[in-house]
Amino acid sequence: MASNPYVNKVVKEGTTLIDLSQDTATASDVLSGKYFHLATGERVQGGVVIVTYYTSSSSPSSSQGSNGDIWLVTS
Amino acid sequence: MATTARLIPSTYYVSSSNLSVSNPSSMYANTDSTTYATVTNNGTSTSSYYLYIRGFDFDTVPDDAVVSKIEIKLKAYHSGGNTSTIYGYNGTSQVSAAGSTTALTTTATVKTFTNTTIAWDTLKGYGSNFGLRINCRRSNRNTTAYVYVYGAEIEVTYTVPVYHDVTVTNNTTATVSPTGTTSILEGEDFVVSTDTLSGITVTDNSVDVTSQFTQAQGGTISAVPSSTFTTGFSSTSGNFYQNSSTTSSAWLQYAIGHSAESPYSTSNTSNTYVKPEGSTGWINYHFDFSDIPLSATINSVSVKVYGAREDATVDSTHVARFQCYSGNTAKGTIQNFTSTSNGSVTVSDVGTWTASELHDAQLRFELGYYGGRMLGITWTVTYTVSGYIYTVSNVAADHTIVFSSGSAQPELYVKLNGTWVRVQKAYKKSNGTWTQVALNQCFQSGVNYVHGTLNGT
Numbered sequence: 001m002a003s004n005p006y007v008n009k010v011v012k013e014g015t016t017l018i019d020l021s022q023d024t025a026t027a028s029d030v031l032s033g034k035y036f037h038l039a040t041g042e043r044v045q046g047g048v049v050i051v052t053y054y055t056s057s058s059s060p061s062s063s064q065g066s067n068g069d070i071w072l073v074t075s
Numbered sequence: 076m077a078t079t080a081r082l083i084p085s086t087y088y089v090s091s092s093n094l095s096v097s098n099p100s101s102m103y104a105n106t107d108s109t110t111y112a113t114v115t116n117n118g119t120s121t122s123s124y125y126l127y128i129r130g131f132d133f134d135t136v137p138d139d140a141v142v143s144k145i146e147i148k149l150k151a152y153h154s155g156g157n158t159s160t161i162y163g164y165n166g167t168s169q170v171s172a173a174g175s176t177t178a179l180t181t182t183a184t185v186k187t188f189t190n191t192t193i194a195w196d197t198l199k200g201y202g203s204n205f206g207l208r209i210n211c212r213r214s215n216r217n218t219t220a221y222v223y224v225y226g227a228e229i230e231v232t233y234t235v236p237v238y239h240d241v242t243v244t245n246n247t248t249a250t251v252s253p254t255g256t257t258s259i260l261e262g263e264d265f266v267v268s269t270d271t272l273s274g275i276t277v278t279d280n281s282v283d284v285t286s287q288f289t290q291a292q293g294g295t296i297s298a299v300p301s302s303t304f305t306t307g308f309s310s311t312s313g314n315f316y317q318n319s320s321t322t323s324s325a326w327l328q329y330a331i332g333h334s335a336e337s338p339y340s341t342s343n344t345s346n347t348y349v350k351p352e353g354s355t356g357w358i359n360y361h362f363d364f365s366d367i368p369l370s371a372t373i374n375s376v377s378v379k380v381y382g383a384r385e386d387a388t389v390d391s392t393h394v395a396r397f398q399c400y401s402g403n404t405a406k407g408t409i410q411n412f413t414s415t416s417n418g419s420v421t422v423s424d425v426g427t428w429t430a431s432e433l434h435d436a437q438l439r440f441e442l443g444y445y446g447g448r449m450l451g452i453t454w455t456v457t458y459t460v461s462g463y464i465y466t467v468s469n470v471a472a473d474h475t476i477v478f479s480s481g482s483a484q485p486e487l488y489v490k491l492n493g494t495w496v497r498v499q500k501a502y503k504k505s506n507g508t509w510t511q512v513a514l515n516q517c518f519q520s521g522v523n524y525v526h527g528t529l530n531g532t
Contacts, residue, residue, distance in 0.1 A: 052527035053517075055489055060502055060509045064529050070517055071509060072489060073500040 008041030077143065081105045082229040085130030086203065090167075093118030094126060094211055102128060104226035106150035106185045116211045116220040121157070127164060128227045129206035133199040137235050142195035144232035147188035149207055149224075153179040156220035159210045161186070163193075165201045169208075172197070179209070183225060195231070360440065362454050364433040371430045371458040378422040378438065381451035384412040386500075388511055395447025397440045399425045401432035405439075412447055430458065487514040 008020040023039045030036050030046025037043050053070035054060070060071040083105050087096060095115050102112040114126050128149075136142065149161060156179070163173025174191035198205065207227055213220040242256045367373075376399075384395035389411055399406040399422060406426030428436075438452050487498040501517045502509040518524065 048523060049521070050523045050525055053524050054527050054529055055491060055496075059500070060504070062507065062509065065504045065509070065527075067504050067506065069504045069527070070524070071502040071504070072487070072498045072517070073502075074489065074491070074496040074498055 004040055006041030077232055077234050079232045080135045082131040082135055084128045084227050088127040091124040094124050102224040105228040106148045106226050108226035111223040111225045114211050114222040116213050119216055121213050123210050123212045126209045126211055127206035130203050131229050136231050140233035140235050142233040145191055146230040149227045150185045151179055151224045152181055152183045154221040155218045157212050157214035161209055164206055164208045166204045360438045360452055362436045364436055367430050368460055369430050371460045373428045374457040376425050376428050377455040378425050379453045381419045382448040383415050383417045384447040387415055394442055400437040400439050402435040
């Protein structure tokens, strides 16, 4: 059995100080750019991407929105 | 139309007092005359004495006439004489270019000069000095010689150019050339270049032309963008027709037999542009060239369209392009509208055509979802039949529209305030710039989207 290279549980003198082994968060649960630890103790980056979209009856101007945003023109 | 004038003499001159003339006025007639003047040689030698018949009325022919033929004739005979070849003379000098005719005989004969090459202006320039010289020499000393002259003439065949003052009045803001009044030689074409036929009045001040001109246009003179039409004059009927000269009268007949529909091909939506719903399709505009004989040689085909694309982007979704067709066979190459502003575009490549192919001439206007406008189509075909060149232009589309659906295009809806609304366009911002993207490229799996709010959204 391969040993876990990460630490996910700390016990001192019979007392559990921290235990990540039962955590269930994954990368798809955390925003992209944020970090968290898996149940194994590995530190990973979140993978959730959120894009803002706007709806309008007219085309966007260059001063509006941010890079990556979407603009939908509806009739 | 050519006219022939018969110029008759009005004077005579004798080179010797040995010649006497009786009834001289009888020779002042053309060669149809049956009465004669008598010239008697009263001398006693065989010397040559001459009669000069002069005073031809050159002023009968108009100054601006274009002379196509000059023929000199003399009706005369002799008795007891020994005459010689008859020439034209300027005073007492022979005019070789006037030609000559053989000596008189003893029988009254109409003699026509041969080898007459003289220019009209030269002949006319001699004026009353020009005459026909007849030798009245005795054949022997003891015999009186007589010359009998019935008449003489110079037949001049000519035409006089007729000019029409044609006034072009432009009641529009379009570019029209020429405007004002132009003097046009009858039988020649008169061409007016204009961006529109609407509001243009062409009037021939020489004849009443309004009805003929209207008829030639099939009852309606409708706006055709950037077109050229040609008018002309019929030298035979005196009427003013579109292209009614030898070349263009056939054009007129063709036009009358034609559909009088407007050359406009209007859009099929209230938004003034054609926009297939969720598909790429096309409209075939059909043109009736059935009056062009199958034996005709097609010299040129020119097609001009007037319209625009609805969206500046040119890709598989943003389609607004056109191409000539004969039936289902594409001709030339496909061409895009490149501007979102209405404008005239000449089809750069229409391919090569036969008369048979023109009988099923079409222009296919292909459209994507974002659509385009086709506001006018003009065909101009020049062809040759039996050596005559004809031009057909401003042929109206018959508006038989064939619409065929093509491949489906993506549709995207968003729910706003409880109602699903169709998305017309989509943009994505990158490096500070909004760029239009296809609807099926807006959203990606694995990405979460939130509806933002900004001023104007």
